[in-house]
Amino acid sequence: MRNVSYKFHRKINIRCGNKDFSFGSRTYVMGILNVTPDSFSDGGEFVDVDSAIKHAEEMIKEGVDIIDIGGESTRPGAKEVGSEDELRRVLPVVKRLAAKTDIPISVDTYKASVAEKVLEGGAHIINDVWGLQRDPDIASVVSRYGAPVIIMHNQKGTDYSRDIMESICDFFRVSIEAGLKAGIKKENIILDPGIGFGKTPEQNMVVMSRLGELNDLGYPILLGTSRKSMIGKILDLPPKERIEGTVATTVMGIMQGVDIVRVHDIKENLRAAKVADAIVRSL
Numbered sequence: 001m002r003n004v005s006y007k008f009h010r011k012i013n014i015r016c017g018n019k020d021f022s023f024g025s026r027t028y029v030m031g032i033l034n035v036t037p038d039s040f041s042d043g044g045e046f047v048d049v050d051s052a053i054k055h056a057e058e059m060i061k062e063g064v065d066i067i068d069i070g071g072e073s074t075r076p077g078a079k080e081v082g083s084e085d086e087l088r089r090v091l092p093v094v095k096r097l098a099a100k101t102d103i104p105i106s107v108d109t110y111k112a113s114v115a116e117k118v119l120e121g122g123a124h125i126i127n128d129v130w131g132l133q134r135d136p137d138i139a140s141v142v143s144r145y146g147a148p149v150i151i152m153h154n155q156k157g158t159d160y161s162r163d164i165m166e167s168i169c170d171f172f173r174v175s176i177e178a179g180l181k182a183g184i185k186k187e188n189i190i191l192d193p194g195i196g197f198g199k200t201p202e203q204n205m206v207v208m209s210r211l212g213e214l215n216d217l218g219y220p221i222l223l224g225t226s227r228k229s230m231i232g233k234i235l236d237l238p239p240k241e242r243i244e245g246t247v248a249t250t251v252m253g254i255m256q257g258v259d260i261v262r263v264h265d266i267k268e269n270l271r272a273a274k275v276a277d278a279i280v281r282s283l
Contacts (some may be wrong), residue, residue: 012220014148014187016066016104017124023220023259026281027250027273030066030106030262031059032226035089036073052093053100060103062266066125069093070108074129074197083113090114091121098122106150112137119145129197130154131175139182148188150222151175155198164203165213168193172217190260192222196229204230208249212256223253224262226269247272255280 012023021028035052056067071090072081081089090107097105098121106125107118112135115126119141127150132139142149153168160167172191179189191214195204208230214221225231231245232238243265250261250269254276263269 010215010218010220012187016148018102019065019104021065024281026277027254027258028065028260029063029266029270029273030068030222030260031056031064031266032262032264033059033067033069033093034073035069035071035093047089049092049096053096056093056097056101059266060101063270064103064266066104066106066260067097068106068108068125068127068262069097069123071114072109074108083111086111086114087117091117094118094121094123110134110138112141115141119147124148125150127192128152129194131171132178133171133175136178139179139184142179142188143183146185146188148190149179149184150190150192151179152192152197152222152224153194158198158200158203160203164199164206165210168207169214169217172214172219176217176219186219190220190222191217192224192262195223195225201230201233204228208252211253211258215257220259221253221257222260222262223249223258225249225253226261226263226265243268251276 010024014021033052033056035047037047059067069090071086086109094105094107104124105122106127107123108127109115110128110130115138125148126142128138129152131151131153151172153171176189180186193207193214195207226246227239227242231242235242235245246263247268250272253261254273261269261273
């Protein structure tokens with residue numbers, strides 16, 4: 001990848017809870033904590049509060065920078081969950097974890113009512129898999145709490161009438177405008193190209209090969225490829241045997257300017273990120 005341009009060394013600093021993040025200086029690792037019965041990789045493993053907190057503590061010991069809690073599976077074909085059920089799963093974990101650690105807590109939700117309750121309960125970041133475009137009130141909630149927000153690209157179906165990266169960037173422009181209009185600070189916006197969402201495995205590979213194009217938008221980038229079907233298709237392996245494939249995408253992402261990687265396997269991806277950072281960010 002010698003033709004990669006390393007212009008992505010932007011410096012964006014944000015305060016998240018008691019932590020300072022300096023995007024551009026290193027890659028941050030977000031750990032996945034699914035408190036759902038039906039997530040594609042680890043559904044049902046951490047549905048009670050005690051097991052969820054134990055897993056979070058294990059991730060903290062391994063050096064995680066952010067913990068992302070999800071109460072609704074976003075795998076293809078999963079049933080939607082109502083706000084009350086989502087809060088019943090997520091909020092007790094958020095409150096317990098916020099009382100035990102200063103590691104920033106992210107909550108994976110697209111619902112304004114859920115975002116309001118979890119931010120009130122101690123969460124610091126909202127991770128919206130519909131990029132502020134599913135529930136228009138969520139942007140105002142995020143703005144009111146002064147929280148960072150992850151805007152992920154998504155769409156129904158996998159048909160693109162034009163170039164996929166152009167479509168993703170246009171989606172982001174709409175979301176960014178909505179966020180800024182609602183009062184979200186520019187420095188609190190993070191973009192996620194949505195690997196595995198509204199894309200075939202082949203389309204995901206195209207996006208992975210062209211991640212660097214997102215740098216022109218000028219925002220930090222999060223990459224979430226952990227154990228996903230793109231890797232499974234390449235390796236012909238089940239989700240829990242896709243660690244090495246995930247690590248490969250982590251390194252590819254860092255080479256193209258990614259600032260955060262969202263993963264299940266902290267230790268392996270953190271080590272890979274440290275090596276990639278030492279090489280790439282010194283150029």
